Amino acid sequence: MEWLFLIMAGLLEIIWAYTLTLSHSFTVLPYSLLTIFLVILCFYFLEKGIAKLGIGISYATFTAFGTIGTYFIAIYLEQVTINIFSIIAIVVLIGGIVGLKTIQKKGNDQ
Numbered sequence: 001m002e003w004l005f006l007i008m009a010g011l012l013e014i015i016w017a018y019t020l021t022l023s024h025s026f027t028v029l030p031y032s033l034l035t036i037f038l039v040i041l042c043f044y045f046l047e048k049g050i051a052k053l054g055i056g057i058s059y060a061t062f063t064a065f066g067t068i069g070t071y072f073i074a075i076y077l078e079q080v081t082i083n084i085f086s087i088i089a090i091v092v093l094i095g096g097i098v099g100l101k102t103i104q105k106k107g108n109d110q
Contacts, residue, residue, distance in 0.1 A: 002052035005045045010065030012042035017070045018077075057100055064097050 016038035023031035050058040068090055074080045 002049045002058075006049035006053070006058060006061050007065070009042050009045035009049060009062050010069060012038050012045065013062065013066035014069035014073060016042055017066070018073055057097075060100050061097055064093050068093065 016035050019031050019035045019038060022028065023035050026032040026035075046058065046062050049062070071080075071086070071090070075082055
């Protein structure tokens with residue numbers, strides 16, 4: 001269940017990052033209020049994940065998920081070009097999360 005909380009937090013981070021751009025620096029009230037609500041909800045789910053999995057793997061997963069998702073939204077909506085370096089960076093990011101989870105699991109077994 002804690003992984004579901006982290007996925008929800010990551011999805012909400014992607015959405016609030018997009019609504020933040022629509023708020024135009026908090027000058028458009030409906031998008032500003034939506035952004036604030038989504039941030040609060042996002043951190044609620046993040047805290048639920050942290051409570052079970054710990055801060056290290058939870059926050060790393062959350063930020064990676066949000067970073068990758070926000071980047072893909074930018075590619076789709078803002079016509080940002082994808083290149084070999086961005087693909088390498090995403091693979092390294094995912095590899096880092098898998099590595100952290102592997103190290104954490106081994107550390108708990110000792």
